[in-house]
Amino acid sequence: MEHLETFTELSYQIDRLSMSEALKLLSDKFPGEVVFSTSFSYEDQVITYHIFSQQLSVKVFTLDTGRLFPETYSVWSSTLERYQQPIAVYYPDAKDIESFVTQNGPNAFYESTELRQSCCQIRKVQPLKRALNGQSVWITGLRAEHSPNRSNLQVLEWDDTNQIIKFNPLLHWTTEEVKECINKYNIPYNSLHDRGFISIGCAPCTRAVREGEDFRAGRWWWEDKSKKECGLHVHR
Numbered sequence: 278m279e280h281l282e283t284f285t286e287l288s289y290q291i292d293r294l295s296m297s298e299a300l301k302l303l304s305d306k307f308p309g310e311v312v313f314s315t316s317f318s319y320e321d322q323v324i325t326y327h328i329f330s331q332q333l334s335v336k337v338f339t340l341d342t343g344r345l346f347p348e349t350y351s352v353w354s355s356t357l358e359r360y361q362q363p364i365a366v367y368y369p370d371a372k373d374i375e376s377f378v379t380q381n382g383p384n385a386f387y388e389s390t391e392l393r394q395s396c397c398q399i400r401k402v403q404p405l406k407r408a409l410n411g412q413s414v415w416i417t418g419l420r421a422e423h424s425p426n427r428s429n430l431q432v433l434e435w436d437d438t439n440q441i442i443k444f445n446p447l448l449h450w451t452t453e454e455v456k457e458c459i460n461k462y463n464i465p466y467n468s469l470h471d472r473g474f475i476s477i478g479c480a481p482c483t484r485a486v487r488e489g490e491d492f493r494a495g496r497w498w499w500e501d502k503s504k505k506e507c508g509l510h511v512h513r
Contacts, residue, residue, distance in 0.1 A: 284442065288433045292366045296397045296446040297327050303414050303444060309414035314405065315364065316376040318477055320418030320447050322466050323458045330418075330462075337388045338365035338408050342372065342400035344479040348469045355465035367404035373400060384481060390500055391431065393482070396467040400479070409439050422452065423476055423492045 286308070287323070291299045304311050313335050315321040328335045339353065357364060377399055386393035410417055419430065436443040442498060447455065459466050469477055471487030475492050486495040 283436060284433075287442075291433050291444070296324075298447060299332060299444070300324075300327055300333055300335065300416070301331060303416075304335050307413040309333055310411075311416065312408060312412045312414070313337050313416040314408065315418070316477065317349055317399065317467055318418055319355065319452075319455045319459060319466055319470055319511070320420060320450075322352070322356070322464050323419055324416060324446060324454055325356060325360070326462055326464050329362045336365060336412075338367060339363070339402050340401055340408070341366050341368050342479050343369065344400070344481055346467075346469060346477065346480045346483070348467050350468075359465055367408045369400045369404055373403070379425050386482060387499060389418075393497060393500070406439065409441055412441060414442045414444055415439065416444045416446065418447055420447050420450060420455075469475060480513045 283306075290302060294302060305375070311334065313321075315325055315337055316339065325337060328337060353364070373379060377395065381392055381395075383387075386396045388411055415436065421430065430448055432448050434443050434445070435441075440475060458464070467477055470483075473487070474483065474495060475486050476496050477483055478496060482497055484495045484498055487494070
């Protein structure tokens with residue numbers, strides 16, 4: 278790890294800073310090497326606000342899988358209009374998509390976990406790797422509440438899979454705290470959140486969460502709970 282010698286010190290510093298201060302520290306310490314991946318969720322919109330309002334040297338990007346909700350594209354446009362700042366976009370490789378759909382059909386992800394994970398690999402994981410290539414810090418909107426697999430994460434951690442420092446500034450925020458920030462600063466957000474959608478991904482793989490269900494119930498609802506990750510965030 279290139280920055281291993283500073284990792285412990287960095288963790289110590291960030292633990293004592295607000296999110297805005299921590300974002301500025303990272304952007305100053307690794308100029309031109311900090312990226313933020315947004316899916317335009319509640320959480321990501323909060324982080325986007327703190328990045329753009331401070332005009333930090335952080336590249337904001339999104340992964341367009343080709344199967345997103347219309348509401349996601351709407352909040353994407355609203356975000357561009359609000360901040361007048363660019364959001365880079367990464368698409369899956371067209372040949373890989375063509376091959377996968379030709380062999381398996383357009384909705385193969387419903388047929389098995391293996392096919393669903395292959396689809397995620399093509400539409401999300403591979404574009405993410407291109408986005409993270411050559412970068413030092415990856416900022417995410419992960420929250421511990423969203424999945425049992427995320428309860429043991431650290432605010433600042435080393436992502437061995439992608440060989441990058443990973444910063445999860447909202448990891449220990451509650452849903453109420455996220456919503457309060459959205460309302461306080463009048464931040465654009467995905468209207469699907471008002472209709473029971475919590476974790477929003479591709480349209481065929483996401484539904485609203487019913488009363489009494491956990492946060493992750495709306496993602497890949499036909500699969501076992503232990504498999505509900507797409508491969509973007511590998512936790513070991």
